[in-house]
Every structure is written in structure tokens, then in C-alpha cells.
Amino acid sequence: MSNEAFDDRYELRAFAPGTDEQGAPNAETEAWMQAVGLGFHEPHPGGEVAAQMVADFVVDDQTWLGAHVRRPAPGSVDETWPAGTFAWFGKALSWGDGTSIDTQAISAVTVRPTERRRGILRAMMTHALERGVAEGYAIASLTASEGTIYRRFGFGSAIRERAVRVRRARALPFLVPTTGVVSVVTPEWLADGPGRAVFDRFDARTPGSMVRNTGTWPIVFGLRTGDGEKAKDVRAAVHRPDDSDEVDGYVTWRVKESRDGDTTLEIVDLVYATDEAYLSLWEFLLSIDLNDVVTYSRSRLDDPIVAALGDNRAYDVDHEEDHVWLRVLDVERVLASRPYAVDGSLTLAVTDALGHAAGTYRLEVHDGRGTVTRTADDADAAASDIQLDVADLGAVLIGSVSPTTLAAAGLLRATDPAAPALLRAMLTPPRAPHGITYF
Ligand SMILES: CC(C)(COP(=O)(O)OP(=O)(O)OC[C@H]1O[C@@H](n2cnc3c(N)ncnc32)[C@H](O)[C@@H]1OP(=O)(O)O)[C@@H](O)C(=O)NCCC(=O)NCCS
Known part of the structure; x- marks a missing residue:
């Protein structure tokens, strides 16, 4: 039309x-x-x-x-x-x-x-x-209700998420004792007190985390339901390190009877500024009586709980899907803004049906910071190490999706296999990406 x-x-x-x-x-x-x-x-x-x-x-x-x-x-x-x-x-x-x-x-x-x-x-x-x-x-983002809509507009699926369940019966004890102290608090205390500060610390250290909408906070703290009514069934707990009064993690949850007769403790929100807080809060949830299964629908791909559990088979993945999609609008600014794990230089030829990001770009990384030069206005395959669509540039940006995987999928092209491997090393994130924000 x-x-x-x-x-x-x-x-x-x-x-x-x-x-x-x-x-x-x-x-x-x-x-x-x-x-x-x-x-x-x-x-x-x-x-x-x-x-x-x-x-x-x-x-x-x-x-x-x-x-x-x-x-x-x-x-x-x-x-x-x-x-x-x-x-x-x-x-x-x-x-x-x-x-x-x-x-x-x-x-x-x-x-x-x-x-x-x-x-x-x-x-x-x-x-x-x-x-x-x-x-x-320089970049656009979204979370999608269907997986097939947005690639045509240059969005790539950059972070995936997993809905997981851990069966209590075989989960504890963890292989290594946890540290710190967990206390049950009210959602009101969490909302008025440390909740936002814990998220800010989580956000700063977690690749792929995104700031939350104003309207999300009362829901994740357990004050309101998604329909805006008062939430009556959400509980909250916080974690503090040994020898510290400062809260470094929180969890909110509700308990539900499920159809198959199991009682399920459903995590509403789990925010951790330290790995110790994440482990301890999971251990706490798994120790709560009168429940059979703990479920979490915002888990990351590389979840340390699997390694921590007494029996790794207590952990099941119910579902996995795309979470955050990214759409690069300005390649030079986006690539210059992120940190790099490894120095090196690569030339990328980027196609973009909508035009915004199309071009050939030289990425030079020294001491973990990148400088980017646009060497041609279109995707010059002959003069580049890697050829890819803007959607796949968005997909690899956070470091959760590997350029070598996209090469194996036929989406990213390189004559020398060392090029995608170098890009993968350069994009290695500081720790496992984890997106816990829907918008
Ligand atoms: C998805 C939705 C927004 C598409 O709206 P639409 O106006 O029919 O889409 P358009 O006519 O502009 O189509 C744009 C392109 O997307 C394609 N497309 C549209 N919906 C699609 C879908 N669900 N899956 C795959 N492709 C789709 C069209 O074929 C068209 O392709 P083309 O331009 O390359 O020919 C609409 O179906 C919708 O409202 N769905 C329910 C709500 C929803 O899922 N929203 C997304 C929330 S993140």
C-alpha cells in the first residue's frame, strides 16, 4: 500500500x-x-x-x-x-x-x-x-509479545529469559554455604526504604538491565496488582551481608496452589546487588515450608543457582524466549559507548533496510574503549571483516548472543572465522546479562 x-x-x-x-x-x-x-x-x-x-x-x-x-x-x-x-x-x-x-x-x-x-x-x-x-x-529498545514482528524493522533479540522451577525436595543444602542474613519485611517497608537503591546497584553492575517504568515499582514491590488494585498476597524479604546494615538484595513473592496439587511459590521480583544476595535469597525461598516448587519467570540463561543446588536436577526450564530487542540507529555512537573485554580492530559492513545504520564502520578498541570511523556510506562487503544486518548487530550488542553463533546460523558472514571469534571476545560482558524489566 x-x-x-x-x-x-x-x-x-x-x-x-x-x-x-x-x-x-x-x-x-x-x-x-x-x-x-x-x-x-x-x-x-x-x-x-x-x-x-x-x-x-x-x-x-x-x-x-x-x-x-x-x-x-x-x-x-x-x-x-x-x-x-x-x-x-x-x-x-x-x-x-x-x-x-x-x-x-x-x-x-x-x-x-x-x-x-x-x-x-x-x-x-x-x-x-x-x-x-x-x-x-542512538538506539531503540522494546520487549515484544510475539517473536516475528520486529526483525523487519531492524530489531535484534539481544537478551533471552527463562521461566524456571526448582523443586524444593532435592534442592537444599546448597553445595557451598551462603553468607549474610535474610529478614522478612513488609512490601511497604521495602518500597519506602531500600528497594530502589538495591535496584540501582543491580542495574549498574548488570549488563542488559534497563531502568524501570514509574508504574512498575508498586507492582514489583508487592503493593499493587497489574490491574492497579491493592495486592494482598505478596510477601517480601531482604538480604544483608554479614557485618553490614546495608540491604544488598530483595525478593517479593506469592504462594499459589496449582492444578496438579503442588503448592508453588512464585517469585514476583528478585533484585540483587551482589551474587551472595542472589544465592541467599534463593536458599531462603527454598527453605520456606508448605510449598513444593519455587518458580521464577525472569531467570537468565547462565543461572548460578544450577551450580549451587545440592542436586542440579531439581532445576527445570519450563520455557525460554526473547526478552529485550535492540535496534541500532547510530552505529558510531553505540559502539563507542560500550566497554570491551579485549582490544582489537574489525571492520563491519552493516545493512539496514530503513537506512539509519547502513554503512561500513571501522571499530578500533584500545584499553577497552572503542573508537569508530565510518569508512563508507553503504555496506561494503569487500572492504570489511564481517557483514551483518543491523538486527544482528543489535542482537550481539550486550554480549549475550555470540557472533560465532550467528555466523553458524548464517546470519553473520565473515571470510576469516577468526573475525567473529574476535568480535565475540571483544563483546564479552563483565558478567552474565540479566534483564528483569518489562515495558
Ligand atoms: C503486530 C501488529 C501490531 C501488526 O500491525 P499491522 O498494522 O497489521 O502491521 P503492518 O500492516 O504495518 O505490517 C508491517 C509488516 O509486518 C508484518 N507483520 C505484521 N504483523 C505480523 C506478525 N504478527 N507476525 C509477523 N509479521 C507481521 C506484515 O506482514 C508487514 O510486513 P511487510 O511490511 O514487510 O510487508 C498487530 O498485529 C497487533 O496489534 N497485534 C496484537 C498486539 C501485539 O502483539 N502487539 C505487539 C506488542 S509488542
Whole structure:
């Protein structure tokens, strides 16, 4: 479908969410939220819950985009609700060495079923990424509800996550005794006290961690449900090192009876500023009586609990999928911003169907820092060590996805196999990447 036909049928409107004099979502904000709720099959919040959500969106400085049907059918919600929704806002991505890069975080992508496959997503994405470049972002990010949508727009799956379960019966004791002290606290104490500071420490040391949305905090601390109601079933505990009063980890959880008769302790949030806190909090959860299984849906690929368990077979992976997707917009700035484990130089030829990152780039790393020179405006395969699409550059950035694996998958090409191996060594992250933030 040509742009003319798209523009004839739809109007794209960007705006900032806001409230009216009574503090309720204004009409434009309300209509957009209704459309998102329809897209994600979520109940529509009213009253105070909606007002709080909008206040949080304002704090996060979100920009919203709606694709409106110009000639809606009489009586259809298209008269006021946008048929397509899209949001973006700034969100820092940690490299794990105390530095980070601001990303254009994309969220709330929905298209009304009646308007599918007419180019609404493509129009919204193209518009948003152009705005992102104009706003100074060097990279965009998202978490997806389906795995097949975003590669065509240059996003690569950079971090995966695992839903795991540990059976209590065979888990303890750990092979090595843990250290420090675990105390049960109230979610309120955690939220008013050390919770945010622990996350900040986790974020600074963890490659792939992303700053959380304002509205996420009450949910992960166990104060509210995802629907904005008061949470009644979430408990909390914190960890302190021996000889210290400073909290260096926390966990929130709820206990559920499951269909098969097992009682399951479900981790809501687990945040650790030290490896000791992570181990001790897991050991604590596994020691709680009247439960059979501990489940965690945000586990990382290289989970040290497997090695720590008394019986490694107590640990099962229920599911694994993509978590954070990255889309490089400015290759020079992104590659210059991250740390490197190994010095060296490589030339990368990058293709990009949307144009933003296309080119040939010389990456020179000295003392762990990279300088990047654009040597050609297009992907010059003959003059490069590695040829790859911008989506695969996004995939390898955090250091969780290996360039040698992508070469084996046929996605990344190199004449000399030493080139992907060198890139892999250079991109080795300071520790195992772990993303625990959805947006
Ligand atoms: C996914 C969704 C946003 C697509 O919207 P859309 O307006 O129909 O997409 P477009 O017409 O702009 O299509 C853009 C391209 O993506 C492709 N595409 C769209 N949806 C796709 C899907 N679910 N899987 C694979 N490809 C898809 C189209 O074929 C098209 O390809 P092309 O431009 O290369 O020809 C829409 O189906 C939707 O709202 N889904 C439910 C909510 C959801 O999953 N949102 C994502 C949250 S992260």
C-alpha cells in the first residue's frame, strides 16, 4: 500500500498523555488507553487507577502515537479511539560496568484487528524511529509479545529469559554455604526504604538491565496488582551481608496452589546487588515450608543457582524466549559507548533496510574503549571483516548472543572465522546479562 493510500485512510497523531482539571485522563488520553486495553485484552481501569497510570506516564515523559481512521463506520469505536497505538520514552540500558546508554524505549504497540495488514504498524514504526533519531537516540529498545514482528524493522533479540522451577525436595543444602542474613519485611517497608537503591546497584553492575517504568515499582514491590488494585498476597524479604546494615538484595513473592496439587511459590521480583544476595535469597525461598516448587519467570540463561543446588536436577526450564530487542540507529555512537573485554580492530559492513545504520564502520578498541570511523556510506562487503544486518548487530550488542553463533546460523558472514571469534571476545560482558524489566 502506498503512502498516499495510507494517508488517505489514516491520520497519525502524536501527543503527550495528560489529565483534565479533575485529574482524570483527558479525552485523547482516555481514548488511546481504551484502544491499548482492547489490543492487549486488558481490563480498562477507571477512576483513581487510571489517573495514577497517567500520572506515571507523565513522569516517564512518554510520547504517544495514534493512527486514526479518517472515515470511521458509524457507531464504531474508531470514531474516537485510534486504530493503531504506539508509545516511546527514554530508558537507560546498562552495559554492566557502571555506564549505560539512553534508548528510545518502544511500548504499547497495537493495531485494531479490523485494520490489520494495512501498514499501520510500519507507518507508526517508521515515524517513531525518525523522531527518535531527531530526538538524539542512538538506539531503540522494546520487549515484544510475539517473536516475528520486529526483525523487519531492524530489531535484534539481544537478551533471552527463562521461566524456571526448582523443586524444593532435592534442592537444599546448597553445595557451598551462603553468607549474610535474610529478614522478612513488609512490601511497604521495602518500597519506602531500600528497594530502589538495591535496584540501582543491580542495574549498574548488570549488563542488559534497563531502568524501570514509574508504574512498575508498586507492582514489583508487592503493593499493587497489574490491574492497579491493592495486592494482598505478596510477601517480601531482604538480604544483608554479614557485618553490614546495608540491604544488598530483595525478593517479593506469592504462594499459589496449582492444578496438579503442588503448592508453588512464585517469585514476583528478585533484585540483587551482589551474587551472595542472589544465592541467599534463593536458599531462603527454598527453605520456606508448605510449598513444593519455587518458580521464577525472569531467570537468565547462565543461572548460578544450577551450580549451587545440592542436586542440579531439581532445576527445570519450563520455557525460554526473547526478552529485550535492540535496534541500532547510530552505529558510531553505540559502539563507542560500550566497554570491551579485549582490544582489537574489525571492520563491519552493516545493512539496514530503513537506512539509519547502513554503512561500513571501522571499530578500533584500545584499553577497552572503542573508537569508530565510518569508512563508507553503504555496506561494503569487500572492504570489511564481517557483514551483518543491523538486527544482528543489535542482537550481539550486550554480549549475550555470540557472533560465532550467528555466523553458524548464517546470519553473520565473515571470510576469516577468526573475525567473529574476535568480535565475540571483544563483546564479552563483565558478567552474565540479566534483564528483569518489562515495558
Ligand atoms: C503486530 C501488529 C501490531 C501488526 O500491525 P499491522 O498494522 O497489521 O502491521 P503492518 O500492516 O504495518 O505490517 C508491517 C509488516 O509486518 C508484518 N507483520 C505484521 N504483523 C505480523 C506478525 N504478527 N507476525 C509477523 N509479521 C507481521 C506484515 O506482514 C508487514 O510486513 P511487510 O511490511 O514487510 O510487508 C498487530 O498485529 C497487533 O496489534 N497485534 C496484537 C498486539 C501485539 O502483539 N502487539 C505487539 C506488542 S509488542
